[in-house]
Amino acid sequence: MSDTAAAPRVPKRVAAVILNSLKGGVVPRIGLPYITVGREVEIRALLTDLDLIADGGASFRFLVGRYGAGKSFLLQTIRTHAMGENFVVADADLSPERRLQGGQGQGLATYRELVRNLSTKTRPEGGALGLVLDRWVAACGEGDADAAERARASVEPLEELVHGFDFARMLMRYHRAASEGDDEAKSAVMRWLRGEFRTKTEARGELGVSTIITDDDWYDYVKLLAAFLTRAGYRGLLVLIDELVNLYKIPNAVTRQYNYEKILTMYNDTLQGKARHLGIIMGGTPTSIEDRRRGVFSYEALRSRLTQGRFAREDMRDMLAPIIRLHPLTYEELLVLIEKLAQIHAGYFGYELGVTDEDLASFLQIEFGRVGSDSHLTPREVIRDFIELLDIACQNPDLDITALLRDEGAVGAGAPGTGGAGGAPGPDAPFAEFTI
Known part of the structure; x- marks a missing residue:
């Protein structure tokens, strides 16, 4: 075989994950650089978005391709790149139980999945919320009045955002608990940030706060988290949401429209500068996006924003457009x-x-x-x-x-x-x- 001697040595643990995942028909969470082929144009376009996010901006993209087009693979590739560049990444697949909006907590379930999968370069397999919070505490210092003042100054700008007052209050509660060695209080704050309190009464009893993260406002807390991460030493937050086809499959037209309205809110926020240090990438099939009856394009406000212009064609793709359509590998x-x-x-x-x-x-x-x-x-x-x-x-x-x-x-x-x-x-x- 050609270039066998030049092939990079793959660590055994990584090689095992690659081979076992691929044989099982799923994308491996680690080791993707060893098997990435093609997609240079798409990767370059998405890496440009990371620079924008790091500078305090926001971005929104759709990755569109038929089953087999490599959406999941490309999402995981970008995830790996972003973590390597000191971004925090959160990813979730939509399902009947996880949507962007729902009458039975499906939106909150998506938020919980995103936070559960919060990943960094040193914690690439998820569960990095505690690590992020502890890094922020360490940056502010702990155990003295000056440290508390630095922490207070760090989170004060967040109070200007929607729900920012309660969010900042919880961060200060975590800082105080870390300074006092109160692991129980730290755990309670993390439960609150993960959206795990079911009632306001429960949250008030444990933390003295009367606000909880709900199905209606979870996205506001994603924006708050993105704004906070730079204070913990990270460059921003990249949110990856795959399987948009599960919104297309929602049988109730009104429920579908509510979900597409949430996408519109996210899209407008990122393009209008209402979100900072935040990137969102959603993956879906052409049908789930372009179908005028049930897809994203059934929501006219989104269709008018996302429809391809008259000059783009197969051999001249606009890689700065909100929709990136994946071409087959050769x-x-x-x-x-x-x-x-x-x-x-x-x-x-x-x-x-x-x-x-x-x-x-x-x-x-x-x-x-x-x-x-x-x-x-x-x-x-x-x-x-x-x-x-x-x-x-x-x-x-x-x-x-x-x-x-x-x-x-x-x-x-x-x-x-x-x-x-x-x-x-x-x-x-x-x-x-x-x-x-």
């Missing part, structure tokens, strides 16, 4: 990806890599030779098959992979596919979209 890019996976697999299990470039090409020819591969084949299936092949070869050292692939290719040589020998596409053909 055959060559997929070839690079499975080569990376073969190197990671060999490094993890500690064997000499015996798969050749010709074997990789033969494998892809077989995959593309499947019946219906031109419309139904996704990288998820290809990657799963490839890792399975590597697993089998690893467990059977005497297996001749070249012969196995030749035999398998001969069986499927006549199957209808995407054209070419054994159904293989040309090197520049787009591959069915990329999701894992």
